[in-house]
Amino acid sequence: MTPNSRRTFLFQLAAGAATLGLGRFALAEEAKPALDPxxxxxxxxxxxxxxxxxxxxxxxxxxTDQSCVNCQLYSGADGAELGPCSFFGGRQVPPTGWCRNHKPKGAPA
Ligand code: SF4
Incomplete structure (x- = not known):
């Protein structure tokens, strides 16, 4: 391996490691805390x-048929105890919750 190709190899290795690190950082974006009533x-x-x-x-x-689970702004997974509400900046709300900004799924936003 020539010094030049070795340098190139080391640079590519470092770039790959940095890319992996950024990817892990993006995947590790933490869930927001639960919304305090x-x-x-x-x-x-x-x-x-x-x-x-x-x-x-x-x-x-x-x-009472209105709740977070059937609100357009809720994006929790099926069966999850909490899910993010975009109206409250991604704070976690329970599927059973409700607020005056409830927007039924399927209704115009
Ligand atoms: S807190 Fe309000 S806006 Fe957020 S998901 Fe529940 S009903 Fe919708």
Whole structure:
């Protein structure tokens, strides 16, 4: 191996290692924490962990068939205990939850 090809080989090795490192970093993007129902903004949006606990007086259009699992903004996996809600910046919400921004799946955004 000539010094030039050795240098090229070492450079490619380092570049490959760096690429693998970046790939691992991207895959390791951590899930956001669970949304705290006592968070001021969550409260303002009427967020509850269980849709049955929504304030009927404040949110007369709410119905118990509305929950995070059937909201367009929820992207949790089937059967997951929590899933990200894009409305709350990816914070985790339970499929049973609800907030006043509920958007039924299939409805225009
Ligand atoms: S926007 Fe949808 S998924 Fe997010 S908390 Fe409200 S009802 Fe649940």
């Amino acid at each position: 006592n968070d001021a903004y969550a409260k303002a949006m009427g967020f509850v962990v269980n849709t049955a606990d929504a304030d009927a007086a404040k949110f007369p259009k709410h119905s």
